[in-house]
Amino acid sequence: MTVTSEQRYGEFVVVRRHEGQEHVAELVLDRPKAMNAVSTDMARSIAAACDALGADQGVRATVLTSSHERAFCVGADLKERNSFTDAELVRQRPTARAAYTGVLELPMPVIAAVHGFALGGGFELALACDVIVADATAVVGLPEVSVGVIPGGGGTQLLPRRVGAARAAELVFTARRLEAAEARELGLVDELVEAGRDREEALALGGRIAANSPVGLRAAKKALRLGQGLDLRAGLEVEDAAWRSVAFSGDRAEGVAAFNEKRRPVWPGE
Numbered sequence: 001m002t003v004t005s006e007q008r009y010g011e012f013v014v015v016r017r018h019e020g021q022e023h024v025a026e027l028v029l030d031r032p033k034a035m036n037a038v039s040t041d042m043a044r045s046i047a048a049a050c051d052a053l054g055a056d057q058g059v060r061a062t063v064l065t066s067s068h069e070r071a072f073c074v075g076a077d078l079k080e081r082n083s084f085t086d087a088e089l090v091r092q093r094p095t096a097r098a099a100y101t102g103v104l105e106l107p108m109p110v111i112a113a114v115h116g117f118a119l120g121g122g123f124e125l126a127l128a129c130d131v132i133v134a135d136a137t138a139v140v141g142l143p144e145v146s147v148g149v150i151p152g153g154g155g156t157q158l159l160p161r162r163v164g165a166a167r168a169a170e171l172v173f174t175a176r177r178l179e180a181a182e183a184r185e186l187g188l189v190d191e192l193v194e195a196g197r198d199r200e201e202a203l204a205l206g207g208r209i210a211a212n213s214p215v216g217l218r219a220a221k222k223a224l225r226l227g228q229g230l231d232l233r234a235g236l237e238v239e240d241a242a243w244r245s246v247a248f249s250g251d252r253a254e255g256v257a258a259f260n261e262k263r264r265p266v267w268p269g270e
Helices: 040-055 078-082 086-104 121-127 155-163 165-174 180-186 198-210 214-227 232-246 250-260
Strands: 003-009 013-018 021-029 061-066 071-073 110-114 117-119 131-135 139-141 191-193
Touching: 003 040, 013 040, 021 040, 021 198, 040 086, 061 071, 061 198, 071 110, 071 121, 086 121, 110 121, 110 198, 117 121, 121 139, 121 155, 131 180, 131 198, 155 165, 180 191, 191 198, 214 232, 214 250
Parallel strands: 021 061, 061 110, 071 117, 110 131, 117 139, 131 191
Antiparallel strands: 003 013, 013 021
16 A cells, blocks of 8 residues: 655654545554553654644544554553653653543544554553454453553543443453454454454555545544443433534535435535
């Protein structure tokens, strides 16, 4: 796939666009020498890249990938953390949180392409995405309690929403790692593909998603996220508000016209 543009955020994060997929952005974790361990600088770069992507109305889907051959992301940079004083750790916390919330709050659909190790904060970055595509080499888990902390990048909240409270508790409390097949069986990942094909398949999925209305995609994601955990009546009110936000949009008018005229829609994106 030919790269048509590339923007680097700091030393460790790259955003790429590809020929034929102008509405799909690839957000690349690019700290291969440390297996993409998230340092303070890398966290700051992830947040900055997400800010830029969120403001780009041309992006209809984002795919989170890794440049490392054997790992998606091994979590927080524990070597760096070991050098911190307590005061430094407290000061660093907002920067770390901003990386995870940056991915979580991207307004368009986000797909994680996972291979190799996705552990701790690395798996939390994947959990912050809407869909996780994993290849057969993937090993996922939240092992934080084994080093005296807890999942602090959203894991205690996002994992139960995927697999239920009891299953999430077992996985967090035991700190165990799951290989790809079990992770798929338990719902920790959504699609399981052949080794080496996670990025390709995730980008292809991003392309299929990006063929749809950008207004509709962002509104649907907002309704899904805001409605989660609410009682049914409250959730339906969230859905109704999202419907009203798109019902009179240019995208809605174009979508209906294209359907009736039996042609592909040309989305105005408004």
